Amino acid sequence: MSMTSWARAAVIGAGLMLGAMGMAGAADDLANTLYMDVEGGRITIKMHPELAPKHVAQMKKLVSRHFFDGQVFHRVIEGFMAQTGDPTGTGTGGSYEPNLPAEFTPTPYKRGTIGMARTNDPNSANSQFFICFTDTGCNSLRGQYTVWAEVVKGMELVDKLAPGEPPEQPSKIIKVQLAAEAK
Numbered sequence: 001m002s003m004t005s006w007a008r009a010a011v012i013g014a015g016l017m018l019g020a021m022g023m024a025g026a027a028d029d030l031a032n033t034l035y036m037d038v039e040g041g042r043i044t045i046k047m048h049p050e051l052a053p054k055h056v057a058q059m060k061k062l063v064s065r066h067f068f069d070g071q072v073f074h075r076v077i078e079g080f081m082a083q084t085g086d087p088t089g090t091g092t093g094g095s096y097e098p099n100l101p102a103e104f105t106p107t108p109y110k111r112g113t114i115g116m117a118r119t120n121d122p123n124s125a126n127s128q129f130f131i132c133f134t135d136t137g138c139n140s141l142r143g144q145y146t147v148w149a150e151v152v153k154g155m156e157l158v159d160k161l162a163p164g165e166p167p168e169q170p171s172k173i174i175k176v177q178l179a180a181e182a183k
Contacts (some may be wrong), residue, residue, distance in 0.1 A: 010036035029168035032056070033179035034063060034149070038171060040159075043115065043154035044179075052103040055116055055125065059148065062095055062127055063176050075130075076163045080137045082156040083117055084173060085128035089166070094126035103146045112151035112158075131158050 016124040034045040049056040062068065062098045068084070073092065074091050075083040086093040116125035125146055132138035151158060161171040177183075 021027050030139050030180040031178065034059075034181055035182055036068075036119070036154075036176045037174040038157055039174070040160060041154060042139075043157050044152050045149050046152045047058040047149045048147070051105050051107055052116075052146050054100050055103055055146050055148040058095075058097055058100055058127075059129075059180060061097065063178055064181070066175070067095055068173050069125065070175075071077065071173050074159040074166045074170060076161045076167055076171070077165065078163050079133055081132050082158055082161045083128060083130040085117065087127075089170065091128070091166075093144055094128065097126065099123060100125045100146075103148075104143050105147060106143055107147040109141055109147070110135045112155050113147055114149040114151065115141060115145040115147050118145065165179075 019180055029046075032047040032049060034047065036043040036045060047056045047059065051090075067087070068092060071084055072089045073082050073084045074086055074089050075081075083091070085132060087095070098122075100116070100123065102118075102125070104122070109132050110133060111134050114129055115132070115138070117128035118125040122144075127146070130138075161167075162169055164170075
């Protein structure tokens, strides 16, 4: 093989390797993306296992069991956040999974940031979560609630959720699914 052939083979090999790495990256993206269908469309959520691996693992488990399908947003405070993840729709329930230890980070809350709701016990997050409406509305929660995801598409749908504590006619989640398993 001539030097040119070796160089060409090396370039092709490097291209194949980079392509495979890109495909693996895409697969990782799909494995850490949720589709939340609500009335009016789809909210795309990017999970952050690098920030909160235990929270992301629990959310994936709950999503794969269709835990969130049909649940309501039981607490929607304009300029602050929208909360869901309670099968009773009252803000007092959770899943059958154990509560999670806190995975607090200095990650700032901004529009679309998703954090885990909890009681006064920092290690009581379970299935309830909230989506911040603005860049400043959730600032006081920084370092006190686990950030595990963010809305990357569909915030206009979050903005349209029925307001109230609880809302008179709460907005519902139709279904939540992992992007990697979406049909």
